[in-house]
Amino acid sequence: xxxxxxxxxxxxxxxxxxxxxxxxxxxxxxxxxxxxxxxxxxxxxxxxxxxxxxxxxxxxxxxxxxxxxxxxxxxxxxxxxxxxxxxxxxxxxxxxxxxxxxxxxxxxxxxxxxxxxxxxxxxxxxxxxxxxxxxxxxxxxxxxxxxxxxxxxxxxxxxxxxxxxxxxxxxxxxxxxxxxxxxxxxxxxxxxxxxxxxxxxxxxxxxxxxxxxxxxxxxxxxxxxxxxxxxxxxxxxxxxxxxxxxxxxxxxxxxxxxxxxxxxxxxxxxxxxxxxxxxxxxxxxxxxxxxxxxxxxxxxxxxxxxxxxxxxxxxxxxxxxxxxxxxxxxxxxxxxxxxxxxxxxxxxxxxxxxxxxxxxxxxxxxxxxxxxxxxxxxxxxxxxxxxxxxxxxxxxxxxxxxxxxxxxxxxxxxxxxxxxxxxxxxxxx
Amino acid sequence: xxxxxxxxxxxxxxxxxxxxxxxxxxxxxxxxxxxxxxxxxxxxxxxxxxxxxxxxxxxxxxxxxxxxxxxxxxxxxxxxxxxxxxxxxxxxxxxxxxxxxxxxxxxxxxxxxxxxxxxxxxxxxxxxxxxxxxxxxxxxxxxxxxxxxxxxxxxxxxxxxxxxxxxxxxxxxxxxxxxxxxxxxxxxxxxxxxxxxxxxxxxxxxxxxxxxxxxxxxxxxxxxxxxxxxxxxxxxxxxxxxxxxxxxxxxxxxxxxxxxxxxxxxxxxxxxxxxxxxxxxxxxxxxxxxxxxxxxxxxxxxxxxxxxxxxxxxxxxxxxxxxxxxxxxxxxxxxxxxxxxxxxxxxxxxxxxxxxxxxxxxxxxxxxxxxxxxxxxxxxxxxxxxxxxxxxxxxxxxxxxxxxxxxxxxxxxxxxxxxxxxxxxxxxx
Numbered sequence: 001x002x003x004x005x006x007x008x009x010x011x012x013x014x015x016x017x018x019x020x021x022x023x024x025x026x027x028x029x030x031x032x033x034x035x036x037x038x039x040x041x042x043x044x045x046x047x048x049x050x051x052x053x054x055x056x057x058x059x060x061x062x063x064x065x066x067x068x069x070x071x072x073x074x075x076x077x078x079x080x081x082x083x084x085x086x087x088x089x090x091x092x093x094x095x096x097x098x099x100x101x102x103x104x105x106x107x108x109x110x111x112x113x114x115x116x117x118x119x120x121x122x123x124x125x126x127x128x129x130x131x132x133x134x135x136x137x138x139x140x141x142x143x144x145x146x147x148x149x150x151x152x153x154x155x156x157x158x159x160x161x162x163x164x165x166x167x168x169x170x171x172x173x174x175x176x177x178x179x180x181x182x183x184x185x186x187x188x189x190x191x192x193x194x195x196x197x198x199x200x201x202x203x204x205x206x207x208x209x210x211x212x213x214x215x216x217x218x219x220x221x222x223x224x225x226x227x228x229x230x231x232x233x234x235x236x237x238x239x240x241x242x243x244x245x246x247x248x249x250x251x252x253x254x255x256x257x258x259x260x261x262x263x264x265x266x267x268x269x270x271x272x273x274x275x276x277x278x279x280x281x282x283x284x285x286x287x288x289x290x291x292x293x294x295x296x297x298x299x300x301x302x303x304x305x306x307x308x309x310x311x312x313x314x315x316x317x318x319x320x321x322x323x324x325x326x327x328x329x330x331x332x333x334x335x336x337x338x339x340x341x342x343x344x345x346x347x348x349x350x351x352x353x354x355x356x357x358x359x360x361x362x363x364x365x366x367x368x369x370x371x372x373x374x375x376x377x378x379x380x381x382x383x384x385x386x387x388x389x390x391x392x393x394x395x396x397x398x399x400x401x402x403x404x405x406x407x408x409x410x411x412x413x414x415x416x417x418x419x420x421x422x423x424x425x426x427x428x429x
Numbered sequence: 430x431x432x433x434x435x436x437x438x439x440x441x442x443x444x445x446x447x448x449x450x451x452x453x454x455x456x457x458x459x460x461x462x463x464x465x466x467x468x469x470x471x472x473x474x475x476x477x478x479x480x481x482x483x484x485x486x487x488x489x490x491x492x493x494x495x496x497x498x499x500x501x502x503x504x505x506x507x508x509x510x511x512x513x514x515x516x517x518x519x520x521x522x523x524x525x526x527x528x529x530x531x532x533x534x535x536x537x538x539x540x541x542x543x544x545x546x547x548x549x550x551x552x553x554x555x556x557x558x559x560x561x562x563x564x565x566x567x568x569x570x571x572x573x574x575x576x577x578x579x580x581x582x583x584x585x586x587x588x589x590x591x592x593x594x595x596x597x598x599x600x601x602x603x604x605x606x607x608x609x610x611x612x613x614x615x616x617x618x619x620x621x622x623x624x625x626x627x628x629x630x631x632x633x634x635x636x637x638x639x640x641x642x643x644x645x646x647x648x649x650x651x652x653x654x655x656x657x658x659x660x661x662x663x664x665x666x667x668x669x670x671x672x673x674x675x676x677x678x679x680x681x682x683x684x685x686x687x688x689x690x691x692x693x694x695x696x697x698x699x700x701x702x703x704x705x706x707x708x709x710x711x712x713x714x715x716x717x718x719x720x721x722x723x724x725x726x727x728x729x730x731x732x733x734x735x736x737x738x739x740x741x742x743x744x745x746x747x748x749x750x751x752x753x754x755x756x757x758x759x760x761x762x763x764x765x766x767x768x769x770x771x772x773x774x775x776x777x778x779x780x781x782x783x784x785x786x787x788x789x790x791x792x793x794x795x796x797x798x799x800x801x802x803x804x805x806x807x808x809x810x811x812x813x814x815x816x817x818x819x820x821x822x823x824x825x826x827x828x829x830x831x832x833x834x835x836x837x838x839x840x841x842x843x844x845x846x847x848x849x850x851x852x853x854x855x856x857x858x
Contacts, residue, residue: 003657005576020657022623022819040576040625061657061821088657089819092792096818117815120622129624133579147434147469150562152649152830154849155584155632156597156608158856168585170608171598172646173636173853179585179599186849189858193549194451195558196469202632203584207602217601220581228432228449228490228517363521382858386546389525390451390518392490401581420583420615424602427587429618429811 001065007041009068010078017080018065019044020088022121023056025101035085036075036101037064042123045071045079052085058096059118061089109413116420116429127257128417131250132405136201138249139222139399142242148197148224153186155179155203159379166207168217179205182398184330185383187225188359192391196227201401211424213413214298214351216402218422224356225396232332232342232358235395236273236318239346239354243269243316250408261409266315272308273318273344279304294326302350320344322357329373330366332358332395342395348407356397363387430494436470438497439507446509447494448473449517451550452485454530464514465504465530466493471552474500474508481514487525488547490518538842545849545858556686557846560679561834565630567678568651568828571671577626577653582615584608584632588808595636597646608634611827613759614812616654617788621820625656630830640853642842643727643780645831647851653785654825661761661771661787664824665702665747668775668783672698672745679837690838695744701737702747702773708733723755731779749773751786758802759795761787761824771824777836785826792816 001018009017021039028034033053035046046064056062066082097115098107100122105112112119120126140150156170157180168179180186183200190198204221226238247265250258258265279296283289287303296304296319308317321340324333334340343357360366366387370377377384405417415421420429430447438446450468457463462482464475475493485491495511526544527536529551534541541548549555569579585599586609597608609615612629619627633650655667676694679687687694708725712718716732725733725748737746750769753762763769772786789795795816799806806813834846844850849858 020821022821038623040578040623057819060819062819063657089790089821090792091819092817115815117618117621117820118818120619120624122623126623129578129580136579149469149558150565151558151848152632154647154851156634156647156851156856169600172851172856173638175856177856189546190549190848192546194467194469194551194555195549203581205585209602218583218585228492361518363519386544386858388521389547390486390489390491390520391546392449392451392518419580419619422583422585422601427585427601427604427606429815 005041006037006039006044006076009044009080010070010076015068016065017068018063019046019080020063021061023058023060023062026053026056026058028053035062035064037062038121038123040126042076044076045074046082046085047079048082048085050082050085052087055087056085057091058101059121060087060091062087109415113415113421113426114429120419124260127254127260128405128409128411129419130257131254131408132401132417134250134253135246135404135408136220136222136401137253138246139199139201139242141249142245143197143199143224146197146238146241148199148226149190149195151183151187151190151195151198151200152202153180153183153190153200155205157185158382166209168205168207181206182221183223184328185380187223187396188330188391188394189383189386191225191227191394192386192389196392197225199224204398209424214403214406216414216418216421216423219403219414219418220401222399222401223396224398225394227392227394229358229393229395232320232344232356232395233273235356235358235397236271236320236344239356239397239399240269240271243271258409261411263409265408269314269316270312271316271318271346272312272314273320274308275321276319276323277321279319282307294323301347301352305347305350308347315349317347318344319347327357329369329375330359332360344397346397346399348404349410351403351407353403353407354397354399356395358393358395361387361391361393363391434470435466435468435473435505438473438509439499439505444497445494446497447492448475448509449492450490452487452489452491455482455485455487457482464491464493466491467550467552469555471505473505474503475511475514476508477511477514479511479514481516484516485514486520487530488550489516489520491516538844542844542850542855543858549848553689556683556689557834557838557840558848560683560686560837561830561846563679563682564675564833564837565649565651565830566682567675568628568630568671570678571674572626572628572653575626575667575670577628577655578619578624580612580616580619580624580627580629581631582609582612582619582629584634586614587811595638597634597636610635611650612652613757614809616652616825617759617820617823618812618815620654620656620823621815621818625821626654628653633827638853643832643835645843645847645850645852648832648843648847649830651828651830652825653827654823656821656823658787658822658824661749661773661785661824662702664785664787664826665700665749665773668785668826668828669698669700672700687838690840692838694837698743698745699741700745700747700775701741701743702749703737704750705748705752706750708748711736723752730776730781734776734779737776744778746776747773748776756786758798758804759788761789773826775826775828777833778839780832780836782832782836783826783828785824787822787824790816790820790822792820 024038346354453467775783
């Protein structure tokens with residue numbers, strides 16, 4: 001007999017059904033047992049007097065076959081009067097690490113992360129990753145529509161991209177290598193290799209020596225790079241287009257999941273583009289908040305997001321015109337002000353989710369800039385040399401997948417949006 | 430003016446067009462220059478007497494605007510009589526590393542890999558990655574249709590999955606960690622975490638101490654894991670379904686690219702499932718070919734593929750029933766023969782592209798098997814403990830993306846199907 005999923009049973013036209021899943025709950029009234037069976041689609045009630053029930057424990061995986069009976073009082077509108085129950089996966093525990101069948105899990109996030117196989121079982125937990133999957137899917141579909149190609153570039157690399165620190169080192173056949181902080185060099189090279197428009201969705205690594213609610217040592221970076229652009233505005237147009245595509249997509253693909261988290265998304269995002277300097281002034285004037293030179297800190301991001309929300313009604317804001325000193329050596333300077341760059345961040349509900357900008361595409365200009373930054377062109381030769389052959393004007397950006405997921409659902413900690421987080425303290429599970 | 434792509438110019442209804450791309454070739458006849466402009470969609474001819482032409486060099490990136498003229502003799506059916514040409518990206522070379530505008534590149538694969546930004550520019554080279562992208566897209570769409578969820582699991586891990594050797598070590602905040610050879614443990618755990626059916630497309634790492642035409646140190650693994658299966662046949666059914674979906678998809682999505690490589694794909698794949706022992710006997714009887722104990726070697730794979738092609742008319746064959754001693758400790762033994770496992774390889778045109786099988790799902794059986802393999806259950810505790818809570822019967826497989834691409838297009842070396850390969854000798858570009 002073909003398996004039916006819990007969510008299908010009510011609708012399908014089978015009289016006898018076979019279901020599989022985990023024991024979510026058990027109640028016995030006399031010799032009749034009511035078993036709530038949970039599978040990836042939902043929960044269905046099994047009513048049975050099969051003797052096997054006496055051996056059941058919470059979270060065992062089982063199979064039940066029986067007659068479908070429509071019952072308005074059952075959680076999914078139908079229940080199964082099972083004549084047979086079979087145990088598929090046994091339980092080996094004295095006590096579950098925490099209960100998962102009574103709403104919110106009463107355990108710290110750390111404990112939940114220690115027991116991921118259990119903590120992800122409640123539908124509300126899995127919903128986070130449904131949203132994450134659809135964010136990624138929207139990103140991919142939006143870019144395919146715009147003629148982008150998906151690429152895969154190496155994560156084991158020979159030199160640092162963004163500056164030397166905060167990289168994990170790898171022993172690569174006796175050579176010292178690094179885990180890529182981003183596919184920066186490679187996505188640029190692929191633009192130059194004739195692909196023109198590329199994106200990559202892949203792990204990126206930051207060996208940051210602090211544990212915060214918004215940092216991971218290993219995360220998923222959604223990277224874009226686009227050739228033949230006129231200015232950084234082309235990139236912000238592209239990203240704004242994506243955000244609008246995403247909002248629409250999530251509302252239709254993740255209606256249930258958004259409701260579970262009470263997440264409301266705006267109909268449309270018209271994203272203001274505000275120079276960093278102006279943002280710093282506003283923070284000082286309106287909030288008495290001083291900003292560090294050439295940036296705004298986490299508190300500033302939050303305050304400025306509030307300001308933008310009040311002033312423009314937008315959850316998103318592009319901060320533009322970061323100073324040369326605060327951006328990597330490949331960033332295109334602003335022709336109107338050589339101290340500034342053609343770069344931007346995207347802040348979403350008080351959190352930076354994107355860094356992007358136009359890159360230098362002229363070989364000689366890039367070489368000079370590498371020297372100006374106190375770096376040695378020799379150590380970037382494989383990258384620099386690829387600029388010798390008519391590299392077109394280009395730029396791009398990257399979105400942290402977990403950060404975007406976290407903000408869409410208003411989660412408190414980025415680890416909630418990560419199946420198996422890696423951080424300063426966590427290498428397992 | 431909005432940019433037109435080379436392939437669109439002939440069809441669109443603009444009189445005046447703006448194109449951007451690379452200088453593929455230049456011919457001057459008197460004061461008239463014929464410039465072949467190449468972009469990601471194709472090549473279009475520019476006819477001009479703009480003085481800028483004198484500064485042009487091969488592979489510079491340029492912009493041209495002018496009148497569109499239908500010309501049957503022009504490569505794309507139309508040419509552009511340009512009144513202005515603008516250089517977007519300059520050239521800084523004495524000589525190109527190799528010519529790319531006269532058909533086949535006359536340089537060794539190693540030289541081509543050293544200059545990836547140039548060697549990928551010919552349309553035929555980029556076609557490989559169009560096929561690769563569509564393979565991945567077919568994999569994803571096929572699995573979404575079957576209710577699978579896409580997951581991201583960590584590549585920095587604390588212990589080895591497949592046995593201790595051949596792993597790259599990472600310094601993880603002073604702790605010794607490894608780069609994952611596969612998402613094996615994590616995809617199994619995600620099945621157990623209630624996702625039931627998962628897939629992942631992500632880098633995998635093998636520190637193999639040999640350089641061959643079919644091995645990479647970093648490759649893209651397309652991994653599947655499925656819960657609530659009855660046997661390994663469910664997995665082979667799933668993969669056979671994918672292969673058929675893929676063949677159909679590639680024929681429509683990559684018609685041009687397949688033609689470029691003279692690649693012909695079968696209409697339909699009915700994949701024979703042949704026990705390894707039987708394959709070994711056939712190799713010995715028909716070809717006098719001895720096989721190593723519990724497997725067949727690379728030459729055997731080739732010979733046996735020939736046999737299958739002749740006998741069954743199939744490019745694909747599943748080899749089943751690998752012995753316990755040749756499979757990892759998590760592999761489900763065959764209930765009918767405890768020396769064998771419920772596992773399989775998929776061979777495509779003489780090359781193994783998949784390893785898969787049913788896994789042990791019972792906690793106690795897995796613990797005993799770890800001990801039987803001479804390993805310490807303690808060092809797998811995060812994995813083993815996740816089997817305490819009703820792990821359902823499950824299994825999966827993995828397909829090497831580059832290997833499949835290589836075989837679809839009959840490429841000679843896996844590095845041709847990799848943008849930036851990593852191997853024993855290559856860490857750059």
